[in-house]
Amino acid sequence: MTFGVSGISFAGVTKAYAGRNVVDSVSFDCPRGSITGFLGPNGAGKSTTLRVAAGLTRADAGEVLFDGRRREDLESPGRTIGFVLDPTALHPGRSLQETLKLNAMLLGAPRSAVQNALSVAGLESVRRKRVGSLSLGMRQRLVLGMALLAGPQFLVMDEPTNGLDADGALWVRNFLKHFSAQGGTVLLSSHLLRDMQAVADHIVMIDRGRIVASGTAAEFSVSSRTKATAVEPERLTEVCRRSGWGFDLSGREFLVDATPEDIGRACLEHGVVLTHLSNITESALEEKFLALTSGEFSSRNNNLEQIR
Numbered sequence: 001m002t003f004g005v006s007g008i009s010f011a012g013v014t015k016a017y018a019g020r021n022v023v024d025s026v027s028f029d030c031p032r033g034s035i036t037g038f039l040g041p042n043g044a045g046k047s048t049t050l051r052v053a054a055g056l057t058r059a060d061a062g063e064v065l066f067d068g069r070r071r072e073d074l075e076s077p078g079r080t081i082g083f084v085l086d087p088t089a090l091h092p093g094r095s096l097q098e099t100l101k102l103n104a105m106l107l108g109a110p111r112s113a114v115q116n117a118l119s120v121a122g123l124e125s126v127r128r129k130r131v132g133s134l135s136l137g138m139r140q141r142l143v144l145g146m147a148l149l150a151g152p153q154f155l156v157m158d159e160p161t162n163g164l165d166a167d168g169a170l171w172v173r174n175f176l177k178h179f180s181a182q183g184g185t186v187l188l189s190s191h192l193l194r195d196m197q198a199v200a201d202h203i204v205m206i207d208r209g210r211i212v213a214s215g216t217a218a219e220f221s222v223s224s225r226t227k228a229t230a231v232e233p234e235r236l237t238e239v240c241r242r243s244g245w246g247f248d249l250s251g252r253e254f255l256v257d258a259t260p261e262d263i264g265r266a267c268l269e270h271g272v273v274l275t276h277l278s279n280i281t282e283s284a285l286e287e288k289f290l291a292l293t294s295g296e297f298s299s300r301n302n303n304l305e306q307i308r
Ligand SMILES: Nc1ncnc2c1ncn2[C@@H]1O[C@H](COP(=O)(O)OP(=O)(O)OP(=O)(O)O)[C@@H](O)[C@H]1O
Pocket: 017, 018, 022, 040, 041, 042, 043, 044, 045, 046, 047, 048, 049, 191
């Protein structure tokens, strides 16, 4: 029998260690074809929740459904769901290529899947290196490559950009956007607001084992303006006018109704040198996040209104 939404559904997942609920009645949906960000401070219960989804940790109560079915009821769970969990849990003596080959064999994936994973994860040049000699960032790429071997429909990822440099993190984000645009379902955790804001369609916040807020990324954004300063402000003014963007100017600081990416591109095109560019929605989300996690909000309700 199948029920629930398309995508991944957590229903009342609870897990206790030493008599303490580290995950407490956690329920939320990750709709198909979108990216759900699971945000919370260290120790909030993110990894435990994802480990329950992966079947690595047995929940005391509740269940996780993939397109309405339990993982163990799927015909081929290993091929349907890609998990990116602990990049340190790899055999250090094997090469990257061997690691991927072994996993491909276990999953029944074709030989071409190894080459494809190496290429997608940007690991071709280091394919013969031993896993033990890799940086954390390279290991992150490897576990992502492993998760993709059998062409999954779901990706569940615990802090996938941890250890990656800016280029690597951008690559992961772009990859996930492409994956979800093609109908894939993504759940990724992070304790970094920046990670979530840059990629997630929906955000679910967890604190001390409980969901404390959830909503679309847009619902978390108070404003979508961008702060910018330029060496020659009058030239940035010109770019904003030509692009049809509204803006306010305070001293040398612009607040522009456009994304940092659009502003950066337009300035590059017109040879305008910027000295600062930042999305002020991040700080709006950060304020909420800090307020939630500092215990200011004692309510344990997942209604977004609680934090407005
Ligand atoms: N196997 C375990 N035995 C006992 N306690 C555990 C175990 N695994 C996790 N915990 C505890 O459960 C709580 C939640 O841990 P979890 O790793 O799920 O949090 P997290 O949100 O993923 O944190 P981080 O961002 O630091 O990885 C923590 O207090 C942790 O110490």
